[in-house]
Amino acid sequence: MEAFTTHTGTAVPLRRSNVDTDQIIPAVWLKQVSRTGFEKGLFAAWREDPTFVLNDPSYEGGSILVSGPDFGTGSSREHAVWALQQYGFRVVIAARFGDIFRNNSTKMGLLPVVLPGDKVEALQAAVEAEPKLEVTVDLVERQVRWADEVVPFEIDDYTRWRLMEGLDDIGLTLRHADDVATYENGRQPWLPTTV
Amino acid sequence: MGRTLAEKVWEQHVVRRAEGEPDLLYIDLHLIHEVTSPQAFDGLRLAGRKVRRPDLTIATEDHNVPTVLGPIADPVSKTQVETLRKNAAEFGIRLHPMGDAGQGVVHIIGPQFGLTQPGMTIVCGDSHTSTHGAFGGIAFGIGTSEVEHVLATQTLPAYRPKTMAIEVSGELPVGVTAKDLILAIIAKIGTGGGQGYIVEYRGEAVRKLSMEGRMTICNMSIEAGARAGMIAPDETTFAYLKGRKHAPQGELWDQAVEYWKSLRTDDDAVFDKVVEIDASTLTPFVTWGTNPGQGLPLGESVPDPESFDDPVARSAAERALEYMGLTAGTPLREIEVDTVFVGSCTNGRIEDLRSAAEILRGRQVKTRTLIVPGSMMVKKQAEEEGLDEVFKAAGAEWREAGCSMCLGMNPDTLKPGERSASTSNRNFEGRQGKGGRTHLVSPQVAAATAVTGRLTAPADL
Numbered sequence: 001m002e003a004f005t006t007h008t009g010t011a012v013p014l015r016r017s018n019v020d021t022d023q024i025i026p027a028v029w030l031k032q033v034s035r036t037g038f039e040k041g042l043f044a045a046w047r048e049d050p051t052f053v054l055n056d057p058s059y060e061g062g063s064i065l066v067s068g069p070d071f072g073t074g075s076s077r078e079h080a081v082w083a084l085q086q087y088g089f090r091v092v093i094a095a096r097f098g099d100i101f102r103n104n105s106t107k108m109g110l111l112p113v114v115l116p117g118d119k120v121e122a123l124q125a126a127v128e129a130e131p132k133l134e135v136t137v138d139l140v141e142r143q144v145r146w147a148d149e150v151v152p153f154e155i156d157d158y159t160r161w162r163l164m165e166g167l168d169d170i171g172l173t174l175r176h177a178d179d180v181a182t183y184e185n186g187r188q189p190w191l192p193t194t195v
Numbered sequence: 196m197g198r199t200l201a202e203k204v205w206e207q208h209v210v211r212r213a214e215g216e217p218d219l220l221y222i223d224l225h226l227i228h229e230v231t232s233p234q235a236f237d238g239l240r241l242a243g244r245k246v247r248r249p250d251l252t253i254a255t256e257d258h259n260v261p262t263v264l265g266p267i268a269d270p271v272s273k274t275q276v277e278t279l280r281k282n283a284a285e286f287g288i289r290l291h292p293m294g295d296a297g298q299g300v301v302h303i304i305g306p307q308f309g310l311t312q313p314g315m316t317i318v319c320g321d322s323h324t325s326t327h328g329a330f331g332g333i334a335f336g337i338g339t340s341e342v343e344h345v346l347a348t349q350t351l352p353a354y355r356p357k358t359m360a361i362e363v364s365g366e367l368p369v370g371v372t373a374k375d376l377i378l379a380i381i382a383k384i385g386t387g388g389g390q391g392y393i394v395e396y397r398g399e400a401v402r403k404l405s406m407e408g409r410m411t412i413c414n415m416s417i418e419a420g421a422r423a424g425m426i427a428p429d430e431t432t433f434a435y436l437k438g439r440k441h442a443p444q445g446e447l448w449d450q451a452v453e454y455w456k457s458l459r460t461d462d463d464a465v466f467d468k469v470v471e472i473d474a475s476t477l478t479p480f481v482t483w484g485t486n487p488g489q490g491l492p493l494g495e496s497v498p499d500p501e502s503f504d505d506p507v508a509r510s511a512a513e514r515a516l517e518y519m520g521l522t523a524g525t526p527l528r529e530i531e532v533d534t535v536f537v538g539s540c541t542n543g544r545i546e547d548l549r550s551a552a553e554i555l556r557g558r559q560v561k562t563r564t565l566i567v568p569g570s571m572m573v574k575k576q577a578e579e580e581g582l583d584e585v586f587k588a589a590g591a592e593w594r595e596a597g598c599s600m601c602l603g604m605n606p607d608t609l610k611p612g613e614r615s616a617s618t619s620n621r622n623f624e625g626r627q628g629k630g631g632r633t634h635l636v637s638p639q640v641a642a643a644t645a646v647t648g649r650l651t652a653p654a655d656l
Contacts, residue, residue, distance in 0.1 A: 020486070027602045030231075045625050074417070074623060076322040078320075098390070098420065100338060169352060190312075192310050193441075194310065
C-alpha cells in the first residue's frame with residue numbers, strides 16, 4: 001500500500017451521520033472482480049441529488065472527507081475504501097467509525113481519523129466558510145491542523161508505523177511462519193476440516 | 196480474576212503476542228463467497244502465494260444468485276460467480292455452487308454442516324459472520340485485504356476488542372421473537388453502541404432460545420456496531436451439533452463437549468460494559484427509519500424528529516422520514532407495504548419458515564410475498580414438512596436458496612418507492628434496491644403483514 005506520513009489538501013464536509021457502506025458504494029457496484037473503477041460508484045445514489053456536497057464545484061479536488069458520526073457502518077465491503085481512494089480521498093475524519101471499515105482503511109492506506117464531535121463540527125464549519133481552506137493531516141505528529149487550530153488524534157503505534165512505512169501485512173505475518181506452524185501442531189484434535 | 200468467554204476463546208487462538216503489536220490470531224474456519232474474494236485471489240496470484248489451509252476454507256455462491264431456477268441472466272453477476280468457481284478449482288477449495296444440495300447463504304450452511312462449533316475463530320468477508328458466535332466462538336466479518344491475509348497465512352493480526360455483556364432477564368412473551376429482542380437491543384444502544392466490543396448475550400431469555408434464535412441475535416450484532424456477538428454453548432448447542440456432518444464423533448465428541456462446557460464466562464469475570472434489558476416487557480418490534488437503530492414497538496407511531504434531544508439523531512430522523520415517505524405521528528400499524536420478504540442470514544432458517552407458515556396456513560397474502568430458504572438444506576427440510584405447500588396455497592412465492600432481497604445484488608429487488616416488510620438485517624437507503632423502503636421485522640410480523648398488507652402482529656389477525 002501507499003505510505004502515509006502527512007497530507008495537506010482541501011476538505012469536503014459531509015453533514016450526514018450513519019454513513020453506511022451501502023451508501024458509500026451501493027451493492028450493484030460490488031459485482032466487479034477487478035480492484036479499479038469504483039470511483040464512479042462512490043455515493044452513487046446521493047450523487048444523483050444536484051445539491052449533494054460532491055456535486056458542489058467549490059469542493060472539487062477535496063482529498064479529506066469530514067463526516068458526521070458513524071461513518072462506514074454496516075457491510076464489510078472493502079470496495080468502500082477503494083471507491084473513496086480512487087475518487088481522490090486520502091483521509092476520512094469522523095467522530096466514530098464502523099470497526100470493519102476502519103480496519104479495511106488502514107490495510108489500504110486510507111487514513112481514518114477520529115476527532116471529537118465538536119472538532120469535526122468546527123472543521124466542517126470552517127470548510128463551509130472557506131472551501132479552499134488548507135487542512136493538514138499529520139500522522140507523524142498525530143495532528144489535524146487548519147487555520148489556527150491544532151487538534152491531536154489518537155492512533156496506535158503499530159498501525160501508525162505500518163501506514164508510515166506502507167507495509168504489507170501478509171509479508172509481516174509470513175516472517176512468523178514458524179510460529180504459525182507450531183501453533184497448528186497443537187490444535188485441538190476435534191476441530192473440523194472442510195474436507 | 197476470572198475470564199469472560201470472549202477472553203477464553205481469544206487466548207486459545209493467539210499464535211504470537213509481542214509488546215506494542217496486535218496479537219496474531221489463528222483462524223479455524225474461513226468462509227468464502229463470490230463478492231469479497233475475487234480481488235483477494237488476484238492478490239495471491241500476483242504475489243505467487245498459495246492458500247495455506249484449503250482444508251479450513253469453504254466457499255458458496257449466495258449474494259448474486261437468482262432465487263428462481265435457471266442460469267444467471269446478468270453477465271456481470273455471472274462473471275463474478277464463474278470467477279469464484281475458477282478460483283476455488285485453482286486453489287483447491289471446496290465449493291457449493293448453485294444447484295448443489297449444500298449451496299446456500301454462507302452463514303446458514305456453516306452451522307448446518309456442523310462446521311461452526313463452540314470455541315472456534317471464524318471469519319468471512321461478510322459483516323454478518325457474527326452469526327456464528329451463537330455457538331460460543333469468536334466470529335467476525337473482514338474486508339478483502341484480510342480475506343487475502345487469511346488465505347495466505349490462516350491468521351489475522353488483531354487487537355482484542357473490549358467486552359460487553361448484554362444481560363437479558365425475564366422471558367420473551369408469546370409472539371415476541373429473537374428478532375424483536377435484537378431490534379430492541381439495537382434501538383437501545385444505537386448503531387454505534389457496540390463499536391470496539393465483542394458482545395456476549397446472556398441471561399434467562401437467551402438461554403431459552405433455540406440455536407436458530409441465537410443465530411438471529413448474534414447475526415445482527417454488527418448492526419449495533421459490534422464486530423462479534425457470542426453466546427456461551429450449552430445443551431441446546433450440543434444437541435444442535437450432534438450428528439452433523441462435520442461435528443466430532445465418538446471419543447472426540449466426548450472430549451470436545453468436555454472442553455466446550457468450560458467455555459463460559461467465569462462468575463468473577465468483569466466486562467468492560469454491561470447493558471441490561473428485560474425481555475418480559477417486549478412486544479413485536481419494527482424499524483421506521485433507515486438504520487437498524489431507528490426502531491420501535493409496533494404499537495407506537497412514527498416519531499416526530501423534534502422529539503429527539505440529540506441534534507445528530509434529530510437530523511437523521513428528519514432525513515429518514517423523508518426517504519421513507521413517512522409522516523410523524525402515523526401509527527406504525529397503518530403503514531402499507533408492497534412486498535414481504537422472509538429469508539436472509541438473519542431469518543432464513545427452518546424455524547423462521549415454520550413460524551411464518553404457521554401464520555399463513557389457511558390464509559391468503561395481499562402483497563407480493565417472497566419466501567426464500569437460506570440454504571438448499573433448509574429448502575429440502577421445509578418441503579419435507581410441507582411448508583412449501585402452505586406458502587404456495589397462501590399465494591406466496593416459494594424460492595430457491597440465496598441472499599435474495601436482503602441486498603440489491605441479484606434479481607430480487609424493490610423498485611424505487613416500493614416498501615417492504617423484511618426479515619433481513621439492514622434498512623439502509625437503497626439496500627433492497629435503489630429507492631426501496633425497508634421495514635425490518637420478525638418472520639411472524641412479516642407473515643401477518645403479508646395477510647393484511649399493513650405492518651401487523653400475528654395477534655392482530
